[in-house]
Amino acid sequence: MDVKTGFFYLFSVVLLFAAFRVITARNPVHAVLYLMLAFSQASAVWLLLQAEFLAVVLVLVYLGAVMVLFLFVVMMLDLNVDSLRQGFWKHFPLAAAVGVVIALEMAYVLMGGFFRQMPAVAQTAASQVSNTKALGILLYTEYLYPVQIAAVILVVAMIAAIALTLRARKDTKFVHVDDQVKVKARDRMAVVKLAATQPAPAPAPPAETAPTAAAEKKA
Template identity: 70%
Template sequence: MNVTTGLFYVFSAVLLFAAFRVITARNPVHAALYLVLTFFQAAMIWMLLKAEFLSITLVLVYVGAVMVLFLFVVMMMDINVENLRVGFWKHFPLAAIVGVVIALEMAAVLMGGFRVVDDPNAVAAAAEANNAKELGKLLFTQYLVQLEVAAAILLVAMIAAIALTLRARKDSKYVSPGDQVRVRSADRMTVVKMDATQAAVAPVAEVSEPKA
C-alpha cells in the first residue's frame, strides 16, 4: 500500500465519521461544522484523484459561501432543537436502510466505470492532460446550451427570492432615491418672514446707589 492509498483511507474514514455526526449531532451549529469537515475531506479525496478543479470548487463554493451563510442563519435564528429531534431514532433504521441501498446502487454503477487501461499512450496522455482546461472546453463547446439554461434558471431563482423577501414594512422609513436625486436646493428650505407676535420690551436702565 502506497502513500496515496493510505491517505485515501484516512480521508474516507474521517469523511464517514463527519457525515455520521452531521445527522447525529444535537447542536445545529456543530452539525454544520461537521458538514464543513465532510466537504474538506471530499475535496482532499478529489485532489488525490487529480480532480483539482472540482476540489477547489467544492472548497470555495460550499465551504466558503454556502456553509458560512448557513452558519449565520442557524446562529441568528432561535431554533428549538428538541422539537426537531422528535422521532429521530424512530425513523433512523428506515433511513439507514435507504442510505445503504443508495450506496450499494452507486457502487454498482461506479465500479463498472473503473477499467484498467493497458494502452501506455492513453496513460501518458491522461497524466499530461489538464482537467480544468478540458472541463472548460466541454462546458463552453459541447454543453454550452445546458450551461446557459442553468445560468438563466439560477438568475430567475435569485430574482424570485429577492422579490419574495422584499416586503414593505410599516415601521420602517423609506425615501425614494429618485426623489432625492430630483430635489432642488429651493425645495429643501424656505425662509418665511413673520411679524413679531409680541412687542419688544425696552431695557430698564440700572440706577446706581450714591456713595456715602
C-alpha cells in the same frame, strides 16, 4: 486492492457519514461542522482523481469562505430548533417523495454518465492540456447549455430567497425610487416673499436709574 483504492473507500465512507449527519443533526452548528467535513472529504476524492484545481477551489471557496460564513450566521442567529421541528412529521411524506424523485434523477444522470464515452475531441484536448484547461474546454463546449441553465437556476433561487425573507420594517424611513425620480423643485423648496427693506426699530427710551449711594450721602 491498492492504496489508492483504499483511500477512495475511506474518504467515500466518511463523506457519506458526514452528509447523513448534516440532515440528521439536531444542533445547527453541528450540522454545519459535518458539512465542512463532507466538503473536505470530497476535496480528497478530487485529489485522488488528479483534479487538483477542483480540490483546491473546494477547500478555498467553500471551506475557507462559504462554510465559515454559514457557521458565523448560524451561531449569531441563535435558532430555536424546537420551533423549527414543529410540523416535521406533517410534511414528511411530501419531503420523502421529493427526495426519492431527486435521488432517482441523480442516479439516472450519473449512471448515464458512467457508461457514456467522452467525445474524441474532448479526449484529445484533455490528454494534451492540464486538467484545469481540460475542465474549461468541457464546460464551455460540451456542457455549455447545462452550465448556463444551472447559472439561471441559481440566480432565480437567490432572487426567490431575497423575496421570501425580505420584510418591510415600520421603524425605518423608506422612500420609493419612483417618488425620487418624479420629484420637482417646488416640492423640495418653498419660496417666501419678504420686503426688501424694513424700517429700523425706534431706540428705546433710557430707563431712570436709581440714586446712587454717594448722592444719598450728600443729601
